[in-house]
Amino acid sequence: MTAANEHQSTSPSSAIIAVLAGDGVGPEVVAEARKVLDEIARRGHSFTYREILIGGIAIDAYGTPLRDDDVEIARSVDACLLGAVGGPKWSDPASAVRPEQGLLKIRKSLGLYANLRPVAVMDALLDATPIKPEVLAGTDLLVVRELTGGIYFGRPSRQWRERRGRVAVDTLLYREHEIERIARLAFDLARSRRGSVTSVDKANVLSSSRLWRSAVTEVSRDYPEVTLEHMLVDAMTMKLIQQPSRYDVIVTENMFGDILTDEASVLGGSIGVLPSASLGAPDRAGKRPGLYEPIHGSAPDIAGQGRANPVGMILSAAMMLRTSLGLEREAALVERAVFDTIAAGITTPDLLGGTATTSSFGDAVAQRISAV
Ligand code: IPM
Ligand code: MG
Numbered sequence: 001m002t003a004a005n006e007h008q009s010t011s012p013s014s015a016i017i018a019v020l021a022g023d024g025v026g027p028e029v030v031a032e033a034r035k036v037l038d039e040i041a042r043r044g045h046s047f048t049y050r051e052i053l054i055g056g057i058a059i060d061a062y063g064t065p066l067r068d069d070d071v072e073i074a075r076s077v078d079a080c081l082l083g084a085v086g087g088p089k090w091s092d093p094a095s096a097v098r099p100e101q102g103l104l105k106i107r108k109s110l111g112l113y114a115n116l117r118p119v120a121v122m123d124a125l126l127d128a129t130p131i132k133p134e135v136l137a138g139t140d141l142l143v144v145r146e147l148t149g150g151i152y153f154g155r156p157s158r159q160w161r162e163r164r165g166r167v168a169v170d171t172l173l174y175r176e177h178e179i180e181r182i183a184r185l186a187f188d189l190a191r192s193r194r195g196s197v198t199s200v201d202k203a204n205v206l207s208s209s210r211l212w213r214s215a216v217t218e219v220s221r222d223y224p225e226v227t228l229e230h231m232l233v234d235a236m237t238m239k240l241i242q243q244p245s246r247y248d249v250i251v252t253e254n255m256f257g258d259i260l261t262d263e264a265s266v267l268g269g270s271i272g273v274l275p276s277a278s279l280g281a282p283d284r285a286g287k288r289p290g291l292y293e294p295i296h297g298s299a300p301d302i303a304g305q306g307r308a309n310p311v312g313m314i315l316s317a318a319m320m321l322r323t324s325l326g327l328e329r330e331a332a333l334v335e336r337a338v339f340d341t342i343a344a345g346i347t348t349p350d351l352l353g354g355t356a357t358t359s360s361f362g363d364a365v366a367q368r369i370s371a372v
Contacts, residue, residue, distance in 0.1 A: 014046040015078040015325050020054040020106070023090075023099060024298025025308035025358075026083025032310035032362030033081060033317040036337075039366040040321065040330050050077060054106065055085030055099035055298075065102030071109045075289065079324035080106070081317060082293035087300040099298075108148050110289045112278035113178065114185050115145040115257065116319075117295055119264045119274060121244075124343040128269035128352050131241060138245040139267055142193065144186040145257025147278055149178045150208070152254045174208045174253065179215035181281070186251035187223040193248050196227045200236045200252035200260065212253060237263060261295050270350040271296045272309025275316035277323055290324040292316040306357035309348040314338055314365060337368035 019034070021027040034049070041047050052070045059065050065085070074080050085099040106112075120140045126133040154171030161167070183199070190197045199216045201209035213230055220228040231239065233256045240247070240260065244267050252260065265271040274296070280289040294312025302308055315338060322331035341364045347354030348361055356364070 013044060014048070016048045016050060016076075017320075018050045018052050018074045018077045018080040020052045020074070020080060021083040022055040022085040022102075022298065023057055023087045024084055024300045024303040025296075026055070026085065026298055028083075028303070028306070028308050028358045029294065029310040029313035030081060030083040032358060032365075033313045035359075035362045035366050036314050036334055036369065037317055037321075039369040040327075040334065042370070043330070045327070045330070054082070054102040056087050056090040058102060059090055059097055059099060063097070065097065065099050066105045071106060074106055074291075075110055079320045080110075080291040081313075081320060082106075082291055083313065084294070084296065084298035086298045087303075104152060106291065107278060108153065110291065111148065111280035112289060112291055113146060113148045113281070114182055114279045115143075115147040115276055116189075116279065117143040117145060117257070117261045117264070117274060117276045119143065119244075119261075119268055121267055122269070122273075122339055122342060124339070124345075125269035125273075125351065129266055131244075131267065135242070136244060136267060141244065141247040141264070142189060142249050143257055143261050143264060144182060144189065144249060144251040145261065146174075146178065146182045146251075146253050147257075148254075149174050150254035172206065172208050172255075174211060176211065176215050179212050180219055183216045183219040183251060184222075185279075186249050187219060187226050190226045190249040191223065195225060196229070196248040198229045198231055198236075198247055198250045200231050200233050200250060200256055202233050202256075203230070204232060208253070216251065233260070236260060240264060241266070265295060270309055271312075272348065272350050273311040273315070275312050275314075275319055277316070277319040279323065288324070290320060292320040292324075306359060307349055308358045309350050310358050310362050311338055311342070311348075314362070333369055333372060334365070337365045337372075340368055341365050 021030040054066050085103050090099050121136045151170050151172040154173040157170045159168040201212045203209040203213045265274045276295050278291045282288045318331040318334040321327040346356045346364050348356050
């Protein structure tokens, strides 16, 4: 993450963090991230939290999944932590107001165009996946997903009725500058990693992908030390599980990135363990807006049972410490504590049939930090 945070040279001893816990297991995993951050705060930092309702809970309270005033609060703070949004209560396809709109609104309003989703396989979890350990070994990749363009945001996006039945349209639109800025970030990140970028598109079918491919190729000329490979998304889904350790930085458009990262989560052992950082462009002072959330959803089937895995959320908080707050040492401390806890055999039920609860896992991580 060096390139994304190289402007962050100072370590603030105090920070204001917006907390958007959301729905389902969101509040449960967010509570564990806060437990861990409280432990970090004891080491000479002060974190102030501003709670914001987002998703279904905001629809119930205000009739809208994210209020404009709350977007302004999120814009004004040092970083945002988000749990998950959505659930069966609000998922009627006929409903005009949906929890996910809150998430898309905060991403778009804060200009969070870059979603970084690191996928590393912990040794202790090599047997936690259906993929052979020898295939998984050494996997350490970073998916850089474009987050504010593509089919998620293109207009028109609507449904209507014609004589012969209903019709719906979504629009997949990319502008060159949107592709260039995400590609540039991917190449910057690759430069500080293993020097390889795989750009994923569907250029054999989609115009937007042909623009994607040529814009990424043009950006690559500024990075002679980084190798670039183009892959079609269908082939990528196969390669990702056949040879995951081959990949370093994978850059792709919004929806392909959404799909590929759920697939990639199988490599990590559980969708519960993957963190993410969504970053915007740096302002004049060099500060980037950042929102940190696990890649998993609200998991309504296990909500309220203490079974949710808080690892993705806690590792997202570590990414926040590193990238938005400039606290590299503290971020590494949290990551170490999570890895050591798992290596000690403490896991939630999604991993290796563990018996830890969401909160006992968080306790174990916090304890390890306090012991350092
Ligand atoms: C994700 C999620 C979201 C997305 C949903 C909840 C809108 O799947 O962050 O990957 O599609 O981006
Ligand atoms: Mg997703």
